[in-house]
Amino acid sequence: xxAVVFDHVSRHFGAVRAVDxxxxxxxxxxxxxxxxxxxxxxxxxxxxxxxxxxxxxxxIRIFGEQVADLPPYKRHVNTVFQxxxxxxxxxxxxxxxxxxxxAGQGKKQRHKxxxxxxxxxxxxxxxxxxxxxxxGGQRQRVALARALVNKPRVLLLDEPLGALDLKLRxxxxxxxxxxQRQLGITFVFVTHDQGEALSMADxxxxxxxxxxxxxxxxxxxxxxxxxxxxxxxxxxxNVLPADLVARLTGQSRPAAIRPERLKxxxxxxxxxxxxxxxxxxxxxxxxxxxxxTRLTALLPQDAPRPAKxxxxxxxxxxxxxxxxxxxx
Amino acid sequence: xAQTDASLVQSRNEGLGARLxxxxxxxxxxxxxxxxxxxxxxxxxIYLGSLFALLLQSFFSIDHFTGMINYEFxxxxxxxxxxxxxxxxxxxxxxxxxxxxxASAIIAFPIAFYAARYAKGRWRAVFYLGIMMPLWxxxxxxxxxxxxxxxxxxxxxxxxxxxxxxxxxxxxxxLPVVGGNSLSVSVTGTFxxxxxxxxxxxxxxxxxxLERVPTSMLEASGDLGARPGQTFRHVLFPLALPGVVAGSIxxxxxxxxxxxxPQIIGTSRLFIGQxxxxxxxxxxxxxxxxxxxxxxxxxxxxxxWGAKRMGAFDAL
Numbered sequence: 001x002x003a004v005v006f007d008h009v010s011r012h013f014g015a016v017r018a019v020d021x022x023x024x025x026x027x028x029x030x031x032x033x034x035x036x037x038x039x040x041x042x043x044x045x046x047x048x049x050x051x052x053x054x055x056x057x058x059x060i061r062i063f064g065e066q067v068a069d070l071p072p073y074k075r076h077v078n079t080v081f082q083x084x085x086x087x088x089x090x091x092x093x094x095x096x097x098x099x100x101x102x103a104g105q106g107k108k109q110r111h112k113x114x115x116x117x118x119x120x121x122x123x124x125x126x127x128x129x130x131x132x133x134x135x136g137g138q139r140q141r142v143a144l145a146r147a148l149v150n151k152p153r154v155l156l157l158d159e160p161l162g163a164l165d166l167k168l169r170x171x172x173x174x175x176x177x178x179x180q181r182q183l184g185i186t187f188v189f190v191t192h193d194q195g196e197a198l199s200m201a202d203x204x205x206x207x208x209x210x211x212x213x214x215x216x217x218x219x220x221x222x223x224x225x226x227x228x229x230x231x232x233x234x235x236x237x238n239v240l241p242a243d244l245v246a247r248l249t250g251q252s253r254p255a256a257i258r259p260e261r262l263k264x265x266x267x268x269x270x271x272x273x274x275x276x277x278x279x280x281x282x283x284x285x286x287x288x289x290x291x292x293t294r295l296t297a298l299l300p301q302d303a304p305r306p307a308k309x310x311x312x313x314x315x316x317x318x319x320x321x322x323x324x325x326x327x328x
Numbered sequence: 329x330a331q332t333d334a335s336l337v338q339s340r341n342e343g344l345g346a347r348l349x350x351x352x353x354x355x356x357x358x359x360x361x362x363x364x365x366x367x368x369x370x371x372x373x374i375y376l377g378s379l380f381a382l383l384l385q386s387f388f389s390i391d392h393f394t395g396m397i398n399y400e401f402x403x404x405x406x407x408x409x410x411x412x413x414x415x416x417x418x419x420x421x422x423x424x425x426x427x428x429x430x431a432s433a434i435i436a437f438p439i440a441f442y443a444a445r446y447a448k449g450r451w452r453a454v455f456y457l458g459i460m461m462p463l464w465x466x467x468x469x470x471x472x473x474x475x476x477x478x479x480x481x482x483x484x485x486x487x488x489x490x491x492x493x494x495x496x497x498x499x500x501x502x503l504p505v506v507g508g509n510s511l512s513v514s515v516t517g518t519f520x521x522x523x524x525x526x527x528x529x530x531x532x533x534x535x536x537x538l539e540r541v542p543t544s545m546l547e548a549s550g551d552l553g554a555r556p557g558q559t560f561r562h563v564l565f566p567l568a569l570p571g572v573v574a575g576s577i578x579x580x581x582x583x584x585x586x587x588x589x590p591q592i593i594g595t596s597r598l599f600i601g602q603x604x605x606x607x608x609x610x611x612x613x614x615x616x617x618x619x620x621x622x623x624x625x626x627x628x629x630x631x632x633w634g635a636k637r638m639g640a641f642d643a644l
Contacts, residue, residue: 052547072550085548089566098562099552150552 001064003028003154003186004049009058011044018044020210021058026154026188028063031180033189033197036207037233042190045207046156049188050079063153077154078147082162084139086131092118092142093127099150117149118142120179137168148179154186161196173200194234198222206230223258227325231256238262238295242326253323259285261320262297264306268315274306290314386618395612405615409623414603418623421600424515425583428522429530429576435523436530436575437568443531444538459528467525471592474521478593480510508595518594522583529578537571538564573635580631584624600624 004026011019019041026032034042047053048060051072060067067075078099086095093114094101100110111127118124121141131139140160147155157176161169177200180187191197197204198218205215206229214226225231228239237256246252248269260283272290283298284305295314299305306312352359388397389404408414439459447455462470477483488494501507501514508514541564549559587601598606600620608617635641 050547050551052550072547073553073555077551079548079551081544081548083542083544085542085544087545087548087563087567098549098554102553102558102562146552 001028002026002061003030003063004188005059005061006045006048007059007061009045009048009060010056011041011048011053012056017210019048019055022210022212023058024205024212024215026186028186029184031177031187031189031200031202033191033201033204034207035191035194035197035204035234038192040207041210042192042205042207043158044210046079046158046188046190049154050077050156051075076152077156078150078152079156079158080140080143080147080160082158082160084131084143084160086139086142086146088131090131091127092123092129092131092134095131095142096127096146096149098146103150113149114145117145120148121145121175136163137172140164140172144176144179148183148185152185154188157187157189159191160189161191161193169196176200198234204234206234208233224322225256225324228254228256231322231324236296238293240293240321244291244293245321245323249321249323251323254326256322256324257316257320259296259298261316262295263315264297264299264304265313265315268313270314271311272314274308274310274312277305277308288312288314382618382621384618385614386622388615390613390615397615405619406622408616409619414620417598417600417603417620420597421584422627424519424522424599425580427519428526428583429579431519431523432527432530432579433534433572433576436527436534437572440531440534440538440571444535445543459531462524463528468588470525471521471589474517474524475512475593478511478517478520480512482510482512484511512593513595515594518590521589521593522579522586525589526579526582529582530572530575533574533578534568534571537568537574541567570641573641577628577632581624581628584627 002025004024006022006024009019009022010017022041022045034045036042044053048055049062051067051070051074055068062075062077087098090098093111096114096117097105097110100113105113115124115127118127121144123138123141123145126134126138126142131142134142140163143160160176161172164172173196176187176189189197189201198221201218203215204218204221206213206221208229214221214230216224221230222235225234225237231237231239235256235258237258240248240255240257242252242254245255249255270290272288272295274286275289275294276287278285280298283300286297286299286306288295288297297314352362385397386405387401387403388399389402390396391398409418443452443455443459475482479485485494485497488497497511500516501510506514506516508516511517511520545563545567546559549563550556554562585601587599587605590599591602600623604617604620607613607620
């Protein structure tokens with residue numbers, strides 16, 4: 001059974017269609033990422049699952065149960081908020097035990113469960129502190145423990161790593177993934193960071209303008225984007241316009257090609273002028289101008305490097321040119 | 329080379345103001361001292377000094393035969409506070425202040441909640457005007473207006489008669505203690521006007537406290553299974569408590585000290601403020617007036633201590 005099903009769900013705020021006819025099915029035990037730029041409707045979708053928003057139209061089912069009329073406190077889902085939303089007047093243990101207290105568990109029992117949950121996120125011994133005494137990463141773990149201690153069937157995460165620095169973020173990504181595997185709970189993860197979505201999720205839904213543009217495994221989204229938006233947003237791929245592709249292949253459809261798959265050659269199908277180079281450590285990023293289109297290539301450090309202003313030929317393996325649908 | 333020097337260090341021929349700025353920039357403690365001097369003088373000498381001078385008086389006593397003040401240290405004046413007549417005044421005032429505070433908090437909370445969470449743009453401005461405007465008009469005018477509203481021939485009686493509900497008012501007025509000849513000469517009248525006059529002082533701090541509670545905090549509580557009532561009890565109220573306490577400090581202490589409202593509206597029984605006024609002005613018993621003035625200070629001290637122990641400031 002699917003954990004969460006959206007059937008033509010819409011959420012309009014006045015004239016703004018924040019979510020516009022979204023249909024999707026999130027499977028049980030899946031790590032599902034909702035990826036998109038800000039304002040694309042991904043967070044509203046998450047809030048619809050949690051029950052903080054009510055749909056303007058369509059059906060939402062959680063484990064088969066219609067939830068449109070269920071308030072948040074009657075849903076078996078828990079949320080990790082972007083700002084963590086820890087209660088500042090309670091200490092860490094009481095924060096984590098909050099859901100159990102509401103459920104009517106005795107003090108001893110719920111404090112034991114809270115301490116175990118804190119142990120699980122490697123914050124054992126922090127129970128007596130106030131949230132204000134913790135670092136950002138620690139607060140994030142407390143928020144996670146506070147949600148997981150209730151044993152939700154679906155865990156919702158709203159950009160939970162956004163406020164952390166890069167190193168901590170990478171570490172938390174691995175921990176989240178590990179926790180999800182260990183607990184087998186369905187995770188729904190909202191992010192605008194494509195790297196995060198690709199590295200953690202089993203499947204990714206790419207949002208734009210309140211609609212889902214493409215759903216698929218990270219490799220599909222990355223290597224086989226359906227439309228130019230996905231190619232550009234997810235992979236920073238080079239998007240070749242349909243008329244250029246028509247001349248190269250005979251098919252009048254836009255196409256994507258990954259920067260690391262573009263090669264410099266003596267002769268090739270496309271001649272381009274080098275307009276900039278930047279050193280990235282492992283690779284060098286070279287920008288080109290080719291027939292009115294801007295292209296980027298990532299060259300390994302041992303490859304011969306052109307100079308700015310050079311005109312070079314670009315080539316690629318036939319498989320690497322990925323044809324897409326026209327449209328968003 | 330000379331040119332770069334000139335551009336780096338600006339011309340040395342500066343005015344006094346510029347040199348003063350430089351000096352203060354180099355010696356920030358001097359600037360702090362100069363900035364703090366006037367308020368410290370005002371607060372320390374004029375404000376607190378006069379208060380202490382008053383408090384000092386409370387340790388003197390009055391010679392009841394000559395009416396002269398006896399400048400010898402004694403606690404006799406304080407003992408006088410505990411005579412039945414004086415203690416009655418204190419009890420009455422504290423009770424009134426407590427009732428006023430509780431009623432203000434109950435009425436103010438939903439208003440402040442609406443203002444903090446739902447009022448937007450123009451409505452917010454209208455709301456602020458509505459709260460603040462009563463503060464701009466004269467206090468006396470408002471109290472006399474209330475006297476007319478509450479009087480026997482007043483608009484309230486008239487309106488209730490029109491609704492054939494005057495029996496309700498009559499029944500209420502026949503109650504002991506809270507009743508009376510009409511609302512304007514009853515304890516209830518005093519209470520209503522106190523609540524009205526101090527209401528803005530309760531609404532604004534609660535609103536400020538509620539505005540600092542992020543929506544996600546309330547959503548998190550609901551997300552963890554709490555019904556709205558539980559969210560109020562376990563999250564919203566504790567987080568708003570510093571605002572409620574701040575507001576109650578205003579309403580409580582203002583009621584403790586006021587001597588005009590009970591004089592115009594209510595029974596002829598005295599409140600602390602009136603007692604201070606009478607002993608100081610008419611009776612010339614400044615020591616007893618000073619001792620009465622200490623009462624609200626001591627009560628507020630205990631009140632804040634209790635509020636702190638209850639954890640009212642934990643969320644600050």
